[in-house]
Amino acid sequence: MHTDSGAIEMNVRSVFRTTALAILLLAGTQAAARTVTDPERPRQLEGEDPVSVSWDDPAGFSEIRYSGNRWEAEQGNWVEELARYIRERAGRALPAGQRIDIRITDIDRAGDYEPGRGVDGDRIRVVRDIYPPRLSLSFTRYDASGQVIAQGERRLTDLGYLHRASRRFGNDPLGHEKRLVDDWVNAELRVPGA
Known part of the structure:
Protein backbone atom coordinates (compact mmCIF):
# COMPACT_ATOMS: atom_id res chain seq x y z
CA MET A 1 0.00 0.00 0.00
CA ARG A 34 -19.45 41.02 25.22
CA THR A 35 -20.69 44.42 24.10
CA VAL A 36 -23.55 46.11 25.95
CA THR A 37 -25.19 46.88 22.59
CA ASP A 38 -25.44 43.24 21.50
CA PRO A 39 -29.09 42.73 20.45
CA GLU A 40 -28.98 39.19 21.89
CA ARG A 41 -28.40 40.53 25.39
CA PRO A 42 -31.43 40.86 27.64
CA ARG A 43 -32.90 44.30 28.33
CA GLN A 44 -34.17 43.43 31.81
CA LEU A 45 -33.12 41.46 34.85
CA GLU A 46 -34.58 37.99 35.20
CA GLY A 47 -36.40 36.64 38.21
CA GLU A 48 -39.40 37.35 40.37
CA ASP A 49 -38.56 40.20 42.66
CA PRO A 50 -40.35 43.17 44.17
CA VAL A 51 -37.89 45.29 42.18
CA SER A 52 -38.10 45.00 38.40
CA VAL A 53 -35.28 46.66 36.46
CA SER A 54 -35.22 47.04 32.68
CA TRP A 55 -33.34 49.36 30.33
CA ASP A 56 -33.53 50.96 26.92
CA ASP A 57 -31.16 49.94 24.14
CA PRO A 58 -27.68 50.94 25.35
CA ALA A 59 -26.73 51.99 21.81
CA GLY A 60 -28.82 55.11 22.48
CA PHE A 61 -27.20 55.88 25.84
CA SER A 62 -25.09 59.04 26.07
CA GLU A 63 -22.16 56.92 27.25
CA ILE A 64 -21.91 55.38 23.81
CA ARG A 65 -23.37 58.04 21.50
CA TYR A 66 -21.05 60.80 22.73
CA SER A 67 -18.00 58.72 23.60
CA GLY A 68 -14.52 59.58 22.43
CA ASN A 69 -14.10 55.84 21.78
CA ARG A 70 -17.42 54.17 21.05
CA TRP A 71 -15.84 50.73 20.63
CA GLU A 72 -14.29 50.84 24.10
CA ALA A 73 -17.47 52.29 25.66
CA GLU A 74 -19.51 49.32 24.37
CA GLN A 75 -17.28 46.71 26.00
CA GLY A 76 -18.24 44.78 29.10
CA ASN A 77 -21.45 44.20 30.97
CA TRP A 78 -21.73 47.50 32.85
CA VAL A 79 -25.41 48.13 32.08
CA GLU A 80 -26.52 44.84 33.60
CA GLU A 81 -24.13 45.26 36.53
CA LEU A 82 -25.61 48.66 37.31
CA ALA A 83 -29.16 47.26 36.94
CA ARG A 84 -28.35 44.49 39.45
CA TYR A 85 -27.02 47.09 41.88
CA ILE A 86 -30.20 49.17 41.50
CA ARG A 87 -32.33 46.10 42.21
CA GLU A 88 -30.27 45.16 45.26
CA ARG A 89 -30.29 48.67 46.80
CA ALA A 90 -33.95 49.38 46.03
CA GLY A 91 -34.92 45.93 47.31
CA ARG A 92 -33.29 46.62 50.67
CA ALA A 93 -34.97 50.03 51.02
CA LEU A 94 -38.44 49.16 49.73
CA PRO A 95 -40.99 48.62 52.53
CA ALA A 96 -42.42 45.10 52.80
CA GLY A 97 -45.33 44.43 50.46
CA GLN A 98 -44.45 47.19 48.02
CA ARG A 99 -42.95 46.72 44.59
CA ILE A 100 -41.29 49.03 42.09
CA ASP A 101 -40.66 48.91 38.35
CA ILE A 102 -37.56 50.84 37.27
CA ARG A 103 -36.51 51.54 33.70
CA ILE A 104 -33.05 52.94 32.94
CA THR A 105 -33.42 55.39 30.06
CA ASP A 106 -29.89 56.81 29.85
CA ILE A 107 -26.42 56.34 31.32
CA ASP A 108 -23.37 58.53 30.93
CA ARG A 109 -20.59 57.10 33.07
CA ALA A 110 -18.10 59.24 34.95
CA GLY A 111 -15.11 60.11 32.78
CA ASP A 112 -14.64 59.71 29.07
CA TYR A 113 -12.22 58.47 26.44
CA GLU A 114 -10.20 61.33 25.00
CA PRO A 115 -8.89 60.89 21.47
CA GLY A 116 -5.38 61.94 20.54
CA ARG A 117 -3.67 60.64 23.67
CA GLY A 118 -1.07 58.57 21.81
CA VAL A 119 -0.90 54.88 21.04
CA ASP A 120 -3.82 53.19 22.83
CA GLY A 121 -4.28 56.37 24.89
CA ASP A 122 -7.86 56.65 23.68
CA ARG A 123 -8.61 53.35 25.45
CA ILE A 124 -8.06 54.96 28.87
CA ARG A 125 -11.07 56.46 30.65
CA VAL A 126 -10.06 59.92 31.84
CA VAL A 127 -11.94 61.15 34.91
CA ARG A 128 -12.36 64.92 35.15
CA ASP A 129 -14.89 67.39 36.57
CA ILE A 130 -16.28 67.98 33.08
CA TYR A 131 -17.35 64.30 32.77
CA PRO A 132 -19.74 63.75 35.73
CA PRO A 133 -21.80 60.56 36.05
CA ARG A 134 -25.37 60.87 34.82
CA LEU A 135 -28.22 58.39 35.10
CA SER A 136 -31.80 58.83 33.88
CA LEU A 137 -34.58 56.51 34.92
CA SER A 138 -38.34 56.23 35.18
CA PHE A 139 -40.17 54.30 37.88
CA THR A 140 -43.57 53.24 39.11
CA ARG A 141 -44.01 52.25 42.76
CA TYR A 142 -46.95 50.14 43.97
CA ASP A 143 -48.36 49.46 47.43
CA ALA A 144 -49.30 45.99 48.70
CA SER A 145 -52.71 46.14 46.97
CA GLY A 146 -51.16 47.01 43.60
CA GLN A 147 -52.17 50.68 43.63
CA VAL A 148 -49.67 53.18 42.19
CA ILE A 149 -48.30 55.30 45.05
CA ALA A 150 -45.50 57.08 43.19
CA GLN A 151 -44.14 57.40 39.68
CA GLY A 152 -41.93 59.68 37.74
CA GLU A 153 -38.72 60.29 35.87
CA ARG A 154 -35.44 61.24 37.47
CA ARG A 155 -32.24 62.62 35.98
CA LEU A 156 -29.46 61.94 38.44
CA THR A 157 -26.08 63.62 38.30
CA ASP A 158 -23.29 64.51 40.69
CA LEU A 159 -21.30 67.50 39.49
CA GLY A 160 -19.00 67.31 42.52
CA TYR A 161 -18.37 63.58 42.28
CA LEU A 162 -14.59 63.95 42.39
CA HIS A 163 -14.79 65.80 45.70
CA ARG A 164 -16.85 63.16 47.50
CA ALA A 165 -14.43 60.78 49.12
CA SER A 166 -15.69 57.22 49.42
CA ARG A 167 -13.82 54.07 50.23
CA ARG A 168 -16.96 51.99 49.89
CA PHE A 169 -16.50 51.37 46.17
CA GLY A 170 -12.70 51.35 46.10
CA ASN A 171 -11.58 50.71 42.53
CA ASP A 172 -15.05 49.76 41.30
CA PRO A 173 -15.34 51.15 37.74
CA LEU A 174 -19.04 51.85 38.42
CA GLY A 175 -18.48 53.38 41.87
CA HIS A 176 -19.58 56.90 40.90
CA GLU A 177 -22.74 55.61 39.24
CA LYS A 178 -23.52 53.37 42.21
CA ARG A 179 -23.23 56.37 44.50
CA LEU A 180 -25.85 58.12 42.32
CA VAL A 181 -28.10 55.09 42.84
CA ASP A 182 -27.52 55.18 46.61
CA ASP A 183 -28.45 58.87 46.74
CA TRP A 184 -31.61 58.29 44.71
CA VAL A 185 -32.70 55.26 46.75
CA ASN A 186 -32.16 57.16 50.01
CA ALA A 187 -34.17 60.13 48.76
CA GLU A 188 -36.94 58.27 46.90
CA LEU A 189 -37.56 55.13 48.92
CA ARG A 190 -36.67 56.31 52.41
CA VAL A 191 -39.48 55.83 54.88
CA PRO A 192 -40.11 59.18 56.68
CA GLY A 193 -38.80 59.04 60.24
CA ALA A 194 -36.74 55.91 59.62
Missing part, protein backbone atom coordinates in the same frame (compact mmCIF):
# COMPACT_ATOMS: atom_id res chain seq x y z
CA HIS A 2 1.40 3.29 -1.09
CA THR A 3 0.40 6.63 0.50
CA ASP A 4 1.00 9.97 -1.06
CA SER A 5 2.71 12.15 1.57
CA GLY A 6 1.80 15.31 -0.38
CA ALA A 7 -1.91 14.47 -0.24
CA ILE A 8 -1.71 13.76 3.48
CA GLU A 9 0.11 17.05 4.09
CA MET A 10 -2.53 18.97 2.08
CA ASN A 11 -5.30 17.21 3.99
CA VAL A 12 -3.68 18.13 7.34
CA ARG A 13 -3.33 21.77 6.22
CA SER A 14 -6.95 21.84 5.13
CA VAL A 15 -8.12 20.49 8.50
CA PHE A 16 -5.88 22.98 10.29
CA ARG A 17 -7.23 25.93 8.26
CA THR A 18 -10.82 24.85 8.80
CA THR A 19 -10.25 24.48 12.54
CA ALA A 20 -8.46 27.84 12.76
CA LEU A 21 -11.28 29.54 10.84
CA ALA A 22 -13.90 27.99 13.13
CA ILE A 23 -11.98 29.17 16.21
CA LEU A 24 -11.69 32.71 14.81
CA LEU A 25 -15.39 32.82 13.97
CA LEU A 26 -16.29 31.56 17.43
CA ALA A 27 -13.95 34.06 19.08
CA GLY A 28 -15.43 36.87 16.97
CA THR A 29 -18.94 35.87 17.97
CA GLN A 30 -17.98 35.75 21.64
CA ALA A 31 -16.22 39.12 21.41
CA ALA A 32 -19.33 40.65 19.86
CA ALA A 33 -21.48 39.15 22.62
Whole structure:
Protein backbone atom coordinates (compact mmCIF):
# COMPACT_ATOMS: atom_id res chain seq x y z
CA MET A 1 0.00 0.00 0.00
CA HIS A 2 1.40 3.29 -1.09
CA THR A 3 0.40 6.63 0.50
CA ASP A 4 1.00 9.97 -1.06
CA SER A 5 2.71 12.15 1.57
CA GLY A 6 1.80 15.31 -0.38
CA ALA A 7 -1.91 14.47 -0.24
CA ILE A 8 -1.71 13.76 3.48
CA GLU A 9 0.11 17.05 4.09
CA MET A 10 -2.53 18.97 2.08
CA ASN A 11 -5.30 17.21 3.99
CA VAL A 12 -3.68 18.13 7.34
CA ARG A 13 -3.33 21.77 6.22
CA SER A 14 -6.95 21.84 5.13
CA VAL A 15 -8.12 20.49 8.50
CA PHE A 16 -5.88 22.98 10.29
CA ARG A 17 -7.23 25.93 8.26
CA THR A 18 -10.82 24.85 8.80
CA THR A 19 -10.25 24.48 12.54
CA ALA A 20 -8.46 27.84 12.76
CA LEU A 21 -11.28 29.54 10.84
CA ALA A 22 -13.90 27.99 13.13
CA ILE A 23 -11.98 29.17 16.21
CA LEU A 24 -11.69 32.71 14.81
CA LEU A 25 -15.39 32.82 13.97
CA LEU A 26 -16.29 31.56 17.43
CA ALA A 27 -13.95 34.06 19.08
CA GLY A 28 -15.43 36.87 16.97
CA THR A 29 -18.94 35.87 17.97
CA GLN A 30 -17.98 35.75 21.64
CA ALA A 31 -16.22 39.12 21.41
CA ALA A 32 -19.33 40.65 19.86
CA ALA A 33 -21.48 39.15 22.62
CA ARG A 34 -19.45 41.02 25.22
CA THR A 35 -20.69 44.42 24.10
CA VAL A 36 -23.55 46.11 25.95
CA THR A 37 -25.19 46.88 22.59
CA ASP A 38 -25.44 43.24 21.50
CA PRO A 39 -29.09 42.73 20.45
CA GLU A 40 -28.98 39.19 21.89
CA ARG A 41 -28.40 40.53 25.39
CA PRO A 42 -31.43 40.86 27.64
CA ARG A 43 -32.90 44.30 28.33
CA GLN A 44 -34.17 43.43 31.81
CA LEU A 45 -33.12 41.46 34.85
CA GLU A 46 -34.58 37.99 35.20
CA GLY A 47 -36.40 36.64 38.21
CA GLU A 48 -39.40 37.35 40.37
CA ASP A 49 -38.56 40.20 42.66
CA PRO A 50 -40.35 43.17 44.17
CA VAL A 51 -37.89 45.29 42.18
CA SER A 52 -38.10 45.00 38.40
CA VAL A 53 -35.28 46.66 36.46
CA SER A 54 -35.22 47.04 32.68
CA TRP A 55 -33.34 49.36 30.33
CA ASP A 56 -33.53 50.96 26.92
CA ASP A 57 -31.16 49.94 24.14
CA PRO A 58 -27.68 50.94 25.35
CA ALA A 59 -26.73 51.99 21.81
CA GLY A 60 -28.82 55.11 22.48
CA PHE A 61 -27.20 55.88 25.84
CA SER A 62 -25.09 59.04 26.07
CA GLU A 63 -22.16 56.92 27.25
CA ILE A 64 -21.91 55.38 23.81
CA ARG A 65 -23.37 58.04 21.50
CA TYR A 66 -21.05 60.80 22.73
CA SER A 67 -18.00 58.72 23.60
CA GLY A 68 -14.52 59.58 22.43
CA ASN A 69 -14.10 55.84 21.78
CA ARG A 70 -17.42 54.17 21.05
CA TRP A 71 -15.84 50.73 20.63
CA GLU A 72 -14.29 50.84 24.10
CA ALA A 73 -17.47 52.29 25.66
CA GLU A 74 -19.51 49.32 24.37
CA GLN A 75 -17.28 46.71 26.00
CA GLY A 76 -18.24 44.78 29.10
CA ASN A 77 -21.45 44.20 30.97
CA TRP A 78 -21.73 47.50 32.85
CA VAL A 79 -25.41 48.13 32.08
CA GLU A 80 -26.52 44.84 33.60
CA GLU A 81 -24.13 45.26 36.53
CA LEU A 82 -25.61 48.66 37.31
CA ALA A 83 -29.16 47.26 36.94
CA ARG A 84 -28.35 44.49 39.45
CA TYR A 85 -27.02 47.09 41.88
CA ILE A 86 -30.20 49.17 41.50
CA ARG A 87 -32.33 46.10 42.21
CA GLU A 88 -30.27 45.16 45.26
CA ARG A 89 -30.29 48.67 46.80
CA ALA A 90 -33.95 49.38 46.03
CA GLY A 91 -34.92 45.93 47.31
CA ARG A 92 -33.29 46.62 50.67
CA ALA A 93 -34.97 50.03 51.02
CA LEU A 94 -38.44 49.16 49.73
CA PRO A 95 -40.99 48.62 52.53
CA ALA A 96 -42.42 45.10 52.80
CA GLY A 97 -45.33 44.43 50.46
CA GLN A 98 -44.45 47.19 48.02
CA ARG A 99 -42.95 46.72 44.59
CA ILE A 100 -41.29 49.03 42.09
CA ASP A 101 -40.66 48.91 38.35
CA ILE A 102 -37.56 50.84 37.27
CA ARG A 103 -36.51 51.54 33.70
CA ILE A 104 -33.05 52.94 32.94
CA THR A 105 -33.42 55.39 30.06
CA ASP A 106 -29.89 56.81 29.85
CA ILE A 107 -26.42 56.34 31.32
CA ASP A 108 -23.37 58.53 30.93
CA ARG A 109 -20.59 57.10 33.07
CA ALA A 110 -18.10 59.24 34.95
CA GLY A 111 -15.11 60.11 32.78
CA ASP A 112 -14.64 59.71 29.07
CA TYR A 113 -12.22 58.47 26.44
CA GLU A 114 -10.20 61.33 25.00
CA PRO A 115 -8.89 60.89 21.47
CA GLY A 116 -5.38 61.94 20.54
CA ARG A 117 -3.67 60.64 23.67
CA GLY A 118 -1.07 58.57 21.81
CA VAL A 119 -0.90 54.88 21.04
CA ASP A 120 -3.82 53.19 22.83
CA GLY A 121 -4.28 56.37 24.89
CA ASP A 122 -7.86 56.65 23.68
CA ARG A 123 -8.61 53.35 25.45
CA ILE A 124 -8.06 54.96 28.87
CA ARG A 125 -11.07 56.46 30.65
CA VAL A 126 -10.06 59.92 31.84
CA VAL A 127 -11.94 61.15 34.91
CA ARG A 128 -12.36 64.92 35.15
CA ASP A 129 -14.89 67.39 36.57
CA ILE A 130 -16.28 67.98 33.08
CA TYR A 131 -17.35 64.30 32.77
CA PRO A 132 -19.74 63.75 35.73
CA PRO A 133 -21.80 60.56 36.05
CA ARG A 134 -25.37 60.87 34.82
CA LEU A 135 -28.22 58.39 35.10
CA SER A 136 -31.80 58.83 33.88
CA LEU A 137 -34.58 56.51 34.92
CA SER A 138 -38.34 56.23 35.18
CA PHE A 139 -40.17 54.30 37.88
CA THR A 140 -43.57 53.24 39.11
CA ARG A 141 -44.01 52.25 42.76
CA TYR A 142 -46.95 50.14 43.97
CA ASP A 143 -48.36 49.46 47.43
CA ALA A 144 -49.30 45.99 48.70
CA SER A 145 -52.71 46.14 46.97
CA GLY A 146 -51.16 47.01 43.60
CA GLN A 147 -52.17 50.68 43.63
CA VAL A 148 -49.67 53.18 42.19
CA ILE A 149 -48.30 55.30 45.05
CA ALA A 150 -45.50 57.08 43.19
CA GLN A 151 -44.14 57.40 39.68
CA GLY A 152 -41.93 59.68 37.74
CA GLU A 153 -38.72 60.29 35.87
CA ARG A 154 -35.44 61.24 37.47
CA ARG A 155 -32.24 62.62 35.98
CA LEU A 156 -29.46 61.94 38.44
CA THR A 157 -26.08 63.62 38.30
CA ASP A 158 -23.29 64.51 40.69
CA LEU A 159 -21.30 67.50 39.49
CA GLY A 160 -19.00 67.31 42.52
CA TYR A 161 -18.37 63.58 42.28
CA LEU A 162 -14.59 63.95 42.39
CA HIS A 163 -14.79 65.80 45.70
CA ARG A 164 -16.85 63.16 47.50
CA ALA A 165 -14.43 60.78 49.12
CA SER A 166 -15.69 57.22 49.42
CA ARG A 167 -13.82 54.07 50.23
CA ARG A 168 -16.96 51.99 49.89
CA PHE A 169 -16.50 51.37 46.17
CA GLY A 170 -12.70 51.35 46.10
CA ASN A 171 -11.58 50.71 42.53
CA ASP A 172 -15.05 49.76 41.30
CA PRO A 173 -15.34 51.15 37.74
CA LEU A 174 -19.04 51.85 38.42
CA GLY A 175 -18.48 53.38 41.87
CA HIS A 176 -19.58 56.90 40.90
CA GLU A 177 -22.74 55.61 39.24
CA LYS A 178 -23.52 53.37 42.21
CA ARG A 179 -23.23 56.37 44.50
CA LEU A 180 -25.85 58.12 42.32
CA VAL A 181 -28.10 55.09 42.84
CA ASP A 182 -27.52 55.18 46.61
CA ASP A 183 -28.45 58.87 46.74
CA TRP A 184 -31.61 58.29 44.71
CA VAL A 185 -32.70 55.26 46.75
CA ASN A 186 -32.16 57.16 50.01
CA ALA A 187 -34.17 60.13 48.76
CA GLU A 188 -36.94 58.27 46.90
CA LEU A 189 -37.56 55.13 48.92
CA ARG A 190 -36.67 56.31 52.41
CA VAL A 191 -39.48 55.83 54.88
CA PRO A 192 -40.11 59.18 56.68
CA GLY A 193 -38.80 59.04 60.24
CA ALA A 194 -36.74 55.91 59.62
